[in-house]
Amino acid sequence: xxxxxxLPGDGIGTEIIEQALRVLRALELPLEIETAPVxxxxxxxxxxxxxxxxxxLAMAADAVLFGAVxxxxxxxxERALRPEQAILGLRKHLGLFANFRxxxxxxxxxxxxxxxxxxxxxxxxxxxxxxxxxxxxxxxxGRRTAVDGHFxxxxxxxxxxxxxxxxxxxxxxxxxxxxxxxxxxKGGKVTSVDKANVLETFQFWKDVVTEVHAQYPDVExxxxxxxxxxxxxxxxxKKFDVVVTGNMFGDILSDExxxxxxxxxxxxxxxxxxxxxxxxxxxxxxAPDIAGRDLANPLATILSAAMMLRFTLQHAExxxxxxxxxxxxxxxxxxxxxxxxxxxxxxxxxxxxxxVVAAITKKSIRTKS
Ligand code: NAD
Numbered sequence: 001x002x003x004x005x006x007l008p009g010d011g012i013g014t015e016i017i018e019q020a021l022r023v024l025r026a027l028e029l030p031l032e033i034e035t036a037p038v039x040x041x042x043x044x045x046x047x048x049x050x051x052x053x054x055x056x057l058a059m060a061a062d063a064v065l066f067g068a069v070x071x072x073x074x075x076x077x078e079r080a081l082r083p084e085q086a087i088l089g090l091r092k093h094l095g096l097f098a099n100f101r102x103x104x105x106x107x108x109x110x111x112x113x114x115x116x117x118x119x120x121x122x123x124x125x126x127x128x129x130x131x132x133x134x135x136x137x138x139x140x141x142g143r144r145t146a147v148d149g150h151f152x153x154x155x156x157x158x159x160x161x162x163x164x165x166x167x168x169x170x171x172x173x174x175x176x177x178x179x180x181x182x183x184x185x186k187g188g189k190v191t192s193v194d195k196a197n198v199l200e201t202f203q204f205w206k207d208v209v210t211e212v213h214a215q216y217p218d219v220e221x222x223x224x225x226x227x228x229x230x231x232x233x234x235x236x237x238k239k240f241d242v243v244v245t246g247n248m249f250g251d252i253l254s255d256e257x258x259x260x261x262x263x264x265x266x267x268x269x270x271x272x273x274x275x276x277x278x279x280x281x282x283x284x285x286x287a288p289d290i291a292g293r294d295l296a297n298p299l300a301t302i303l304s305a306a307m308m309l310r311f312t313l314q315h316a317e318x319x320x321x322x323x324x325x326x327x328x329x330x331x332x333x334x335x336x337x338x339x340x341x342x343x344x345x346x347x348x349x350x351x352x353x354x355x356v357v358a359a360i361t362k363k364s365i366r367t368k369s
Contacts, residue, residue, distance in 0.1 A: 129250025
């Protein structure tokens with residue numbers, strides 16, 4: 001029986017994970033589900049955002065379903081104890097180097113996008129972000145002298161950007177293979193995003209990606225500077241197919257791509273290791289501003305559970321059922337506040353979960369027009 005470690009985390013994390021678990025249960029699959037605290041919730045109990053017991057559970061599981069972590073009240077903690085460090089720790093310990101963020105615009109939501117409907121109608125792009133290298137895993141000098149997470153009296157602080165050749169090679173292979181798979185064997189296109197005109201690390205990135213491309217002659221490769229990519233994503237997003245980039249640029253561009261789809265509340269993500277074991281989570285954070293108010297959109301988390309069933313647990317049919325249930329619910333006009341435009345019935349987190357469960361179990365979805 002497949003084992004899933006469920007880590008709800010903080011803020012809206014617990015609310016959205018609850019709905020994803022209801023959806024998984026409705027599918028009646030043979031899954032063993034165990035929950036553990038992470039982030040601020042774990043810090044409160046164990047004094048650390050990623051306690052040994054949580055890490056052990058995640059490492060022993062076939063897949064991890066993660067909510068979100070963080071709250072501004074932890075901003076004063078030293079960096080190593082802040083909730084967000086749990087995500088970095090999990091990525092590192094589980095060897096999760098490839099982050100997949102599909103930006104897919106549901107036809108029913110083209111009006112919720114901040115762009116004109118014709119720019120996003122039919123949008124289906126995949127952002128692949130390298131997750132375990134780059135400036136986020138460099139050596140911040142300030143860490144040695146920080147007091148309460150800040151640097152009183154300091155004159156400077158810096159972080160170090162670096163990538164090794166094997167790190168770039170493996171993510172480039174992932175991107176070229178994904179482009180091939182998405183195009184149904186026709187090749188597809190990879191846009192490698194860098195800042196080679198200014199940063200040595202990204203000239204190296206560009207050279208290595210070009211070298212790996214020689215093994216995928218059927219896939220088109222283009223290189224684009226990150227500033228141009230940020231612009232093209234809002235000018236003509238459908239020109240992209242697969243975008244591959246480093247950790248920091250990917251962090252920023254995938255949030256930008258999220259808005260093309262209507263709301264960050266719609267965007268699932270997968271972070272995979274070399275054997276397709278993965279951590280699945282919504283692309284958004286813990287949204288402390290709306291936490292505990294039944295306002296959060298649970299669909300990104302529910303769609304992350306679908307990605308988990310497809311990529312790691314080999315239950316593609318069950319994943320299809322979830323994705324088509326989400327489509328049915330949107331077609332029926334149900335919307336959480338963040339995607340309200342074009343809807344007929346505004347619902348909260350739990351009612352959206354109810355509707356997806358009902359669509360899965362083929363009960364009628366109640367709408368009022
Ligand atoms: P956020 O993604 O939590 O929220 C940004 C905005 O989007 C907010 O207005 C929020 O209300 C809204 N939003 C987010 N998810 C939503 C949903 N499902 N439904 C409806 N609206 C939603 O980003 P932030 O405000 O910059 O960060 C809040 C906390 O989350 C911080 O502590 C940050 O470090 C943390 N964070 C965690 C993760 C993670 O756990 N993977 C990722 C990003 C940020």
